[in-house]
Amino acid sequence: MQWWCSATGRPWTWAWQWYPGVDLLLLLLAAAWWRLARVQRWSDLPWRWFLAAWLILLFTLDWPVGKLGAGYLASVHTLQFLLLTLAVGPCLIRSIPAGGWHALAPDGSRRLRTLLRLARPLPALLIYNSIVITSHFPGVVDNAMLTQAGSFAIDSSWLLAGVMLWWPILAPRKIASLGTFGTIGYIFVATIGPTIPAMMMVFTDWPLYRLYELAPRVFPHFTANDDLKLAGLSMKVIGDLPLWIAAIVVFFRGTTTQGEMVDA
Amino acid sequence: MKHVVVLLLAASIGCGGQKDGALSRHGFIGTELSAPLPLPSQHFTDSRGHPFRFDSATAGKVALVFFGYSHCPDVCPVHLANLAAVLDKMPEEIQRQVTVVFVTIDPQRDSLPVLDAWVHGFDPDFIGLTAAPGDIAAAQREVKLPSTGAVVGAATGEYTIGHLTPVIAYTRDGVGRVEYPFGTRQKDWAHDLPLLVAYGDH
Numbered sequence: 229m230q231w232w233c234s235a236t237g238r239p240w241t242w243a244w245q246w247y248p249g250v251d252l253l254l255l256l257l258a259a260a261w262w263r264l265a266r267v268q269r270w271s272d273l274p275w276r277w278f279l280a281a282w283l284i285l286l287f288t289l290d291w292p293v294g295k296l297g298a299g300y301l302a303s304v305h306t307l308q309f310l311l312l313t314l315a316v317g318p319c320l321i322r323s324i325p326a327g328g329w330h331a332l333a334p335d336g337s338r339r340l341r342t343l344l345r346l347a348r349p350l351p352a353l354l355i356y357n358s359i360v361i362t363s364h365f366p367g368v369v370d371n372a373m374l375t376q377a378g379s380f381a382i383d384s385s386w387l388l389a390g391v392m393l394w395w396p397i398l399a400p401r402k403i404a405s406l407g408t409f410g411t412i413g414y415i416f417v418a419t420i421g422p423t424i425p426a427m428m429m430v431f432t433d434w435p436l437y438r439l440y441e442l443a444p445r446v447f448p449h450f451t452a453n454d455d456l457k458l459a460g461l462s463m464k465v466i467g468d469l470p471l472w473i474a475a476i477v478v479f480f481r482g483t484t485t486q487g488e489m490v491d492a
Numbered sequence: 493m494k495h496v497v498v499l500l501l502a503a504s505i506g507c508g509g510q511k512d513g514a515l516s517r518h519g520f521i522g523t524e525l526s527a528p529l530p531l532p533s534q535h536f537t538d539s540r541g542h543p544f545r546f547d548s549a550t551a552g553k554v555a556l557v558f559f560g561y562s563h564c565p566d567v568c569p570v571h572l573a574n575l576a577a578v579l580d581k582m583p584e585e586i587q588r589q590v591t592v593v594f595v596t597i598d599p600q601r602d603s604l605p606v607l608d609a610w611v612h613g614f615d616p617d618f619i620g621l622t623a624a625p626g627d628i629a630a631a632q633r634e635v636k637l638p639s640t641g642a643v644v645g646a647a648t649g650e651y652t653i654g655h656l657t658p659v660i661a662y663t664r665d666g667v668g669r670v671e672y673p674f675g676t677r678q679k680d681w682a683h684d685l686p687l688l689v690a691y692g693d694h
Binding site (some may be wrong): 238239240433434435438441442443444445448449451453 | 502553565569570572573576578581613614674675677678679682
């Protein structure tokens with residue numbers, strides 16, 4: 229029984245495969261959210277954010293995306309990274325209801341102090357970039373993806389990276405206090421970390437990852453080299469897009485608010 | 493967190509290099525054969541239907557010879573795709589002196605059109621060969637490869653063929669000297685191909 233997607237070296241097949249570990253994680257996540265949410269009226273709950281996070285997680289970790297990314301295609305592995313860090317992370321933060329924050333981190337608690345510290349740009353960027361860069365080292369990928377535990381560790385680290393990246397931007401007002409230009413600067417710096425592995429993938433002469441270079445082909449003439457270039461380009465081009473959109477939204481919201489204050 | 497990062501970095505440094513960094517006597521990453529191999533002496537037909545003899549067709553060139561089959565689900569397409577990718581990036585003088593020859597071990601399914609489309613899908617300069625089953629088996633024996641056996645899939649009736657997967661490299665004098673098992677990476681080929689071409693020049 230395979231609980232979590234990992235590289236098996238077996239030829240690719242489009243036959244559906246069940247990964248109980250993914251279902252278990254999703255069940256636990258749903259239970260945890262419900263525990264935080266039940267104190268509030270259903271109509272006030274940000275359930276759409278949670279549903280979005282839950283569905284994207286299912287898509288990202290389960291068959292076929294999970295299996296393709298774990299052992300066959302570097303580009304799908306990158307897609308998983310992008311979805312976990314740029315979609316699931318922010319949706320999860322947004323999905324926590326106002327009442328849930330009180331339960332998670334009561335006023336004056338140690339947990340609240342930790343969340344406050346993590347909402348500062350420097351620790352958030354440090355953790356996010358460390359995870360992004362480290363989890364893309366060839367030696368790490370080639371070894372971690374061979375075992376279910378290693379593959380799970382990579383997926384979990386990306387989920388953590390996603391939450392850390394968006395925490396200073398999306399945390400409740402009492403926790404995050406970056407201003408308009410602080411947020412834009414933060415977003416700019418956040419795009420630098422992923423550029424390193426992305427450029428390595430695009431400009432390397434030879435495939436970086438042994439795992440994907442020697443994996444059985446999914447599409448006969450889609451080579452390991454094409455796959456790696458696609459992975460690198462996606463990481464930079466598609467990966468930067470949501471961040472720049474976020475920066476633009478923050479900028480216009482900030483200038484509108486300032487304008488309203490001047491008018492008043 | 494700091495410890496995790498240090499551990500991961502250590503893992504990456506320890507595992508990123510070439511095959512333990514060990515090179516053979518003549519500096520190859522591939523395994524040098526203790527007993528050099530002769531070129532297969534049988535009569536083959538290439539995928540365009542022309543007769544093919546190894547000794548005349550590969551004379552003066554490095555020949556990379558691989559026995560496989562087009563329905564192979566894993567190793568064969570990876571080997572050929574990696575060779576095609578490496579040759580594409582090599583200087584032209586190296587490309588001109590290297591011939592990749594794929595010999596089918598499944599002549600029943602690998603008809604000439606199938607073989608032709610499959611081999612040339614990787615690189616138009618690759619050569620695909622077929623022959624009578626007895627000749628293919630004899631050629632495998634000559635290069636010290638065990639004979640192959642088909643395994644029929646219970647559900648589909650399709651069969652796969654168990655086979656050893658080395659690429660045998662013949663230097664320009666027509667002698668098989670180096671073997672490359674599955675797992676040979678593009679950067680390994682990039683290291684060895686110029687050495688194979690230059691072998692015997694001094």
